[in-house]
Amino acid sequence: MATKPVRIVVSGGGTGGHIFPAVAVAHAIQSLHPDAHIHFIGAQGKMEMEKVPEAGYPILGLPVRGIQRSFSLKNLQVPFQLLASIWTAFTFLGKFKPNCVIGFGGYAAGPVLFAARLRRIPIYLQEQNAFAGLTNKANASAAQRIFTAYSAVESVFPKSKIMLTGNPVRSEIAHFQVNLELQKEARAQFGIKSTEICVFITGGSLGAKALNTFAYANAKRLKAEGIQLIWQTGAAYAQSFPEHLTELQAAGVWCAPFIRSMQMAYAAADIVVARAGAITVSELACTGIPTIFVPSPYVAEDHQTHNAKAIVQAGAALLVPESEIQNQLFNTIVALAHNTSARAQMRTAWQPLTFKQAAHTIAETLLNDLQHGK
Numbered sequence: 001m002a003t004k005p006v007r008i009v010v011s012g013g014g015t016g017g018h019i020f021p022a023v024a025v026a027h028a029i030q031s032l033h034p035d036a037h038i039h040f041i042g043a044q045g046k047m048e049m050e051k052v053p054e055a056g057y058p059i060l061g062l063p064v065r066g067i068q069r070s071f072s073l074k075n076l077q078v079p080f081q082l083l084a085s086i087w088t089a090f091t092f093l094g095k096f097k098p099n100c101v102i103g104f105g106g107y108a109a110g111p112v113l114f115a116a117r118l119r120r121i122p123i124y125l126q127e128q129n130a131f132a133g134l135t136n137k138a139n140a141s142a143a144q145r146i147f148t149a150y151s152a153v154e155s156v157f158p159k160s161k162i163m164l165t166g167n168p169v170r171s172e173i174a175h176f177q178v179n180l181e182l183q184k185e186a187r188a189q190f191g192i193k194s195t196e197i198c199v200f201i202t203g204g205s206l207g208a209k210a211l212n213t214f215a216y217a218n219a220k221r222l223k224a225e226g227i228q229l230i231w232q233t234g235a236a237y238a239q240s241f242p243e244h245l246t247e248l249q250a251a252g253v254w255c256a257p258f259i260r261s262m263q264m265a266y267a268a269a270d271i272v273v274a275r276a277g278a279i280t281v282s283e284l285a286c287t288g289i290p291t292i293f294v295p296s297p298y299v300a301e302d303h304q305t306h307n308a309k310a311i312v313q314a315g316a317a318l319l320v321p322e323s324e325i326q327n328q329l330f331n332t333i334v335a336l337a338h339n340t341s342a343r344a345q346m347r348t349a350w351q352p353l354t355f356k357q358a359a360h361t362i363a364e365t366l367l368n369d370l371q372h373g374k
Helices: 016-032 048-055 073-096 109-118 134-142 151-155 180-190 209-224 242-250 262-268 278-287 300-314 322-337 340-353 358-371
Strands: 007-011 037-043 059-062 100-103 123-127 143-148 162-164 197-202 227-232 253-256 271-274 291-293 317-319
Touching (some): 007 073, 007 109, 016 278, 016 358, 037 073, 073 109, 100 134, 134 143, 197 209, 227 322, 262 278, 271 322, 291 300, 291 322
Parallel strands (some): 007 100, 037 059, 100 123
């Protein structure tokens, strides 16, 4: 592998969907080139400021913020925060002198990539979604390569720069394999009986109000159908249901704001109900678990619905629009729980959609480019 000194800046954050693939690639770079110096740049107050140091990497926080969708005086600060972020990133890049910058999306990636272009530092992009984000669209023409998970982005990115790698996911998920021993251990950890169907409901690292409201309202109904529940509320909803926890736990619900060992939740689950963020989709592809997607209708360009439809068309998942969650989701869960053959077919359908080596492929390609002076 590479012998030249390697210094890389990684930028992206705001949600786990940007942070976890960035960390996965950083780990892969470090495994291939142990002497590589990797530094992250994120947004102040966002979850990357906690998760990246936990993963073992230094991080610089920028004051950048997104525009509020509803009227807010805070929007008046956005241009000044953006300029301050560009200057901070420009100054840091001048001191750190990276060989390249790789952007994974999120508030911070925009000013960092812009600053890198001003300093003529090579940039790389990683696009997680089937519908490309604005930051990556704006920087596509200047990128050395664009690592993607969906071929659909060929309509907006230069085809010569696209490399279909899949999305990088955490190594423990990328190498996920369920066996009876692991499933038994996982179910014991969550208090799930081996004879019952287990449904894992998650709205991602931040949570989803619609899924949380559904889980709370239907926990006992699911229990009556012989279905046990693992429920990740998300950090934003950690205090929403505390007075009802005892009642929920008595109904067979395992409930927590955040699950650190996601591989154990996946190992225990027969069915997952989730949003359709790109990294959630990629992790589920690695697990092969039959899934019911409830895409968030509040994200840019409705990209979660695009992500979900690609998987539904392949036969690996079902889709319930959030607008129909009260009418359809309960019956959809129950029907799938009692249809063993349908779940088996969905597991098989996931297999060709899996990119278990995405992080390694991106890291290897990037290091080879740097070594050969691309």
